[in-house]
Structure formats: structure tokens, C-alpha cells
Amino acid sequence: MNTDPVDQARRLAHDRFPDALAVLLAGSTAAGRATAGSDLDIAVLIEDGGETHRETIRFEGRVVELFVHTRAGLVELFAVDVAARRAVLLSMYAAGIVLVDTDGEAGRARALAEANLRKGPPALEPETVETRRYGLTDALDDLTDAADRIERLAVAGVVLDAAADLLCDHHHAWIGRGKWLPRRLLEADAERGAALLEGHLHLCESGDPVRMIDAASEILDLVGGPLREGYRRTWPGVVEPAAAAAAPGR
Structure with a gap:
């Protein structure tokens, strides 16, 4: 055959x-x-x-x-x-x-x-970019502070996904998951994408997060920089129906 x-x-x-x-x-x-x-x-x-x-x-x-x-x-x-x-x-x-x-x-x-x-793909809405900036800022803070090696690796995965998504959106480029994440990332921005991927690899091999933090921070700066205080998001109509559904007799 x-x-x-x-x-x-x-x-x-x-x-x-x-x-x-x-x-x-x-x-x-x-x-x-x-x-x-x-x-x-x-x-x-x-x-x-x-x-x-x-x-x-x-x-x-x-x-x-x-x-x-x-x-x-x-x-x-x-x-x-x-x-x-x-x-x-x-x-x-x-x-x-x-x-x-x-x-x-x-x-x-x-x-x-x-x-x-x-x-090409549709651009993320400004509100979505803001939320993802906030999420990446928070993850980078966690990565900087993480003392436990296993937790550091877990947070590094969050940083990789968030930074890759923002970088691809910045370049109006398609995103990917799994093995397609590095492929799409390098297509979108060969220099910054490689720095992020190599920083992640270095962290996984050595436990040192500095290179990955630097690479992700550079991407964050491209889309408006870190976002902490001043961030606020509301979800009208979400909490009330959920509470009503959980009330006795429902």
C-alpha cells in the first residue's frame, strides 16, 4: 500500500x-x-x-x-x-x-x-484593547513577583497569550493558538514576536523571567502602556438577572 x-x-x-x-x-x-x-x-x-x-x-x-x-x-x-x-x-x-x-x-x-x-481580521474594539492592556499589566506584575517556579511558568503562559494577541491586533494580523501562536506571531512582527518567544523559552529553561518581561512590556507600550489605576468596567444587567434566578422559589 x-x-x-x-x-x-x-x-x-x-x-x-x-x-x-x-x-x-x-x-x-x-x-x-x-x-x-x-x-x-x-x-x-x-x-x-x-x-x-x-x-x-x-x-x-x-x-x-x-x-x-x-x-x-x-x-x-x-x-x-x-x-x-x-x-x-x-x-x-x-x-x-x-x-x-x-x-x-x-x-x-x-x-x-x-x-x-x-x-485581514477585524480590529479589536478600543474597550477590548483597554481590558487586555489591564490584563497583561496584571499578569506582568504577577510574573515579576512570582517566587514559586511552577506559578511563574503558569503566569508566563498568560503573558505569552495576552502579549501575542495584542501584538497581532496592533499589526492587523491573524492570531493563532497552540502551534499556530508562534507562527502567527512571527508573521505579524518577526522582531518583537521572536523576542517574546525567546524570552518565554528562556524563562522555561532557566526560571529567569526578565527577558520575557522586557519583551512583553515593549509590546504593551505599543498599545498604550501599562494600565492599573483608572481602569473601570461595568456590565449592566448581568448581576441582577443572575441574582433573581438564584432567589428562593425560582
């Missing part, structure tokens, strides 16, 4: 989705970063009337992540990607290897994905 991942993906598309409008192989395999244990990320476009869903299967011994969408479902999920500022499905269609393209459907989906990627 041929175990080449691209050939495996083609066989799966033929066997499982013979009527698909488009099938694309994405992820690490399409990007040339696959290892022997890499799974296959496969996007499948089907006719409206079918079921938009995600499913994990095993095919010829390899784990496969299926992202199946109708035309309407694909448009909706592209919009979800944009709103979340994460270009997961958009990137799959923009950069995936086309395995099936019925009447140009893959090309049209790719063009739509590329247009969204060029436009």
Missing part, C-alpha cells in the same frame, strides 16, 4: 466523497512539514442540503481530520473565522493542495478565502 500522505488523501476523497464539489489537503502535509505521525487535514465541499460537520476518522492507519461543508456552511464558517480573528478554515482553502475540483468549485472557494485573508 502506498503510504504517501497526498496519495492517501486522494484515495480517501475518492472512496468516501465521490460526489464532492471540492476536496483539499491542508495542514502540515500541504505545507511540507509533515512527519510520520502527522494526521491529514482534509477540507471537503459538498452540495447544499448535506451536513456541515467536523469528524475524526482513521484511514489506512492514519488519523484524518475531516472538515466537511456545504456551500452555505462554508460561507458561514469563513465568517466565523474572521470574527474570531483566526484564519483556520480560510488558510486551509487558500493554501491547501487541491485533490478534487468539480467545475471550478475549489478555485472559487480559494478565491473567497484569499480575499478574506487579504482583508
Whole structure:
């Protein structure tokens, strides 16, 4: 049996989705970063009337992540990607290897994905940036003061996420989670992103937080600087309904 991942993906598309409008192989395999244990990320476009869903299967011994969408479902999920500022499905269609393209459907989906990627994610609202500045300021204070090594590592993760999010927003760039966080961060700002990542690595290896604090503080300065006293946020209508729901007789 041929175990080449691209050939495996083609066989799966033929066997499982013979009527698909488009099938694309994405992820690490399409990007040339696959290892022997890499799974296959496969996007499948089907006719409206079918079921938009995600499913994990095993095919010829390899784990496969299926992202199946109708035309309407694909448009909706592209919009979800944009709103979340994460270009997961958009990137799959923009950069995936086309395995099936019925009447140009893959090309049209790719063009739509590329247009969204060029436009970029929506900017965070000023109030949201303020709240995240406050959160990063607080986390940096905790990181500076943390004496316990385990607590320091936990807080460093919060600092990494918060600083990366603010830096990507500053550059109108897509964000990422997991292994995509460093990739998106370096795409957004190679110099400051690398300083933050290397500071985090140095902290994890040595316990010394100074380099990470310096890198995150520089990012914080880009978006208005530290925020402590003067920060105030209200949530109208949230506490009252919750209290009413908990009242006796409810």
C-alpha cells in the first residue's frame, strides 16, 4: 500500500466523497512539514442540503481530520473565522493542495478565502484593547513577583497569550493558538514576536523571567502602556438577572 500522505488523501476523497464539489489537503502535509505521525487535514465541499460537520476518522492507519461543508456552511464558517480573528478554515482553502475540483468549485472557494485573508481580521474594539492592556499589566506584575517556579511558568503562559494577541491586533494580523501562536506571531512582527518567544523559552529553561518581561512590556507600550489605576468596567444587567434566578422559589 502506498503510504504517501497526498496519495492517501486522494484515495480517501475518492472512496468516501465521490460526489464532492471540492476536496483539499491542508495542514502540515500541504505545507511540507509533515512527519510520520502527522494526521491529514482534509477540507471537503459538498452540495447544499448535506451536513456541515467536523469528524475524526482513521484511514489506512492514519488519523484524518475531516472538515466537511456545504456551500452555505462554508460561507458561514469563513465568517466565523474572521470574527474570531483566526484564519483556520480560510488558510486551509487558500493554501491547501487541491485533490478534487468539480467545475471550478475549489478555485472559487480559494478565491473567497484569499480575499478574506487579504482583508485581514477585524480590529479589536478600543474597550477590548483597554481590558487586555489591564490584563497583561496584571499578569506582568504577577510574573515579576512570582517566587514559586511552577506559578511563574503558569503566569508566563498568560503573558505569552495576552502579549501575542495584542501584538497581532496592533499589526492587523491573524492570531493563532497552540502551534499556530508562534507562527502567527512571527508573521505579524518577526522582531518583537521572536523576542517574546525567546524570552518565554528562556524563562522555561532557566526560571529567569526578565527577558520575557522586557519583551512583553515593549509590546504593551505599543498599545498604550501599562494600565492599573483608572481602569473601570461595568456590565449592566448581568448581576441582577443572575441574582433573581438564584432567589428562593425560582
